[in-house]
Amino acid sequence: MDTRAPVDVALEPDPVIEAYKRDVDRTLLRENLRLSPEQRVIALQRAIRQITLLRKTFARATR
Amino acid sequence: MTDAADADISAVIEAFARAKVEVVIIGGIAATILGSARVTYDIDVCDNRTPENLTRLVAALAPYRPYLRGAPPGLPFEWSERTLRAGLNFTLQTTIGPVDLLGEVAGGGRYDDLAKTAISADLFGFTIRCLDLDALIRTKRAAGRPRDLEAIAELEALRDEQRRLEA
Numbered sequence: 001m002d003t004r005a006p007v008d009v010a011l012e013p014d015p016v017i018e019a020y021k022r023d024v025d026r027t028l029l030r031e032n033l034r035l036s037p038e039q040r041v042i043a044l045q046r047a048i049r050q051i052t053l054l055r056k057t058f059a060r061a062t063r
Numbered sequence: 064m065t066d067a068a069d070a071d072i073s074a075v076i077e078a079f080a081r082a083k084v085e086v087v088i089i090g091g092i093a094a095t096i097l098g099s100a101r102v103t104y105d106i107d108v109c110d111n112r113t114p115e116n117l118t119r120l121v122a123a124l125a126p127y128r129p130y131l132r133g134a135p136p137g138l139p140f141e142w143s144e145r146t147l148r149a150g151l152n153f154t155l156q157t158t159i160g161p162v163d164l165l166g167e168v169a170g171g172g173r174y175d176d177l178a179k180t181a182i183s184a185d186l187f188g189f190t191i192r193c194l195d196l197d198a199l200i201r202t203k204r205a206a207g208r209p210r211d212l213e214a215i216a217e218l219e220a221l222r223d224e225q226r227r228l229e230a
Contacts, residue, residue: 011200020216028100029217029224037096037184037193041072044095047102052069 070160073187074127075106078159080189082123085111087177088193089168089202094214096184096193098221101214105154105161111174112151112166117144120164127157170205171198196222 032040072092079086088096091103110120121144129142132154140146147153151166167173171194181192194202196218203215 011197011204014204014215016212017216017219020213021220024217024220025100026220026224029098029221032098032100033221033224033228035098038186040095040098041092041186044092044102045070045072048069048104051102 068156068158068160070104070106072106072160074159075157075162076186076189076191078123078127079108079120080191082119084119084123085113085116085174085178086120086192087174087181088191089165089171089177089199090163091214093194093199094218096186097196097199097218098225099214099217101217105163107163107165109165109168109171109174109177111178114144114148117147121147124155124157124162127159129153129155129157129162132156132161168202169207170202196225 032043035043078084086108088107089109090105090107091099091101092106094101095103110116121142125142131138131140134140147164153164155162155164168177171177177194177198178192180195180198182195183190184193185191200215200218200222203211203218
């Protein structure tokens with residue numbers, strides 16, 4: 001099976017995706033576009049650490 | 064068996080870059096690099112499947128004890144070029160986080176195909192290759208997974224915002 005996509009084919013709008021797009025928080029995207037790629041990755045790392053900490057704290061509290 | 068660790072993205076990038084491993088970053092990390100606000104927990108790359116690059120890849124990740132993610136504990140797993148040649152895609156846990164190696168990506172092809180349009184980004188002192196936004200959207204759409212619909216919508220909104228800035 002050839003999984004390569006033809007590079008010159010434009011992606012047609014998908015009605016389901018268009019519906020989901022209405023709920024995308026574009027303010028977050030605009031904030032991210034002001035950051036460098038490295039700053040974006042650092043922000044993600046920070047988020048992962050915070051989520052992990054929250055999960056561990058919750059697990060301890062509910063034991 | 065390797066204990067699961069959170070993704071240490073900078074450590075993975077450094078490991079690949081120092082060993083000169085040829086990869087294109089795809090998936091959620093590519094989306095983050097491009098501006099997505101969604102959280103992702105693993106690092107997906109499309110690796111160049113030449114023998115030389117597989118050797119570099121094995122050397123790059125060996126210190127971080129790669130093991131098959133989700134495999135029963137105690138299952139013998141040899142991290143080597145032979146193992147990588149025997150398969151195309153590997154979902155791994157390492158001591159620097161979950162790393163997925165894909166030799167081929169639906170909607171994108173193999174490393175040589177993705178590398179043609181990949182962008183370069185400077186991260187942590189290294190230059191990495193990453194899918195551009197159109198290619199990332201194409202691969203997500205081709206995967207056809209319902210769980211990706213929200214992610215695709217966000218990427219398309221991101222593309223709209225980029226175009227607004229460029230106009």
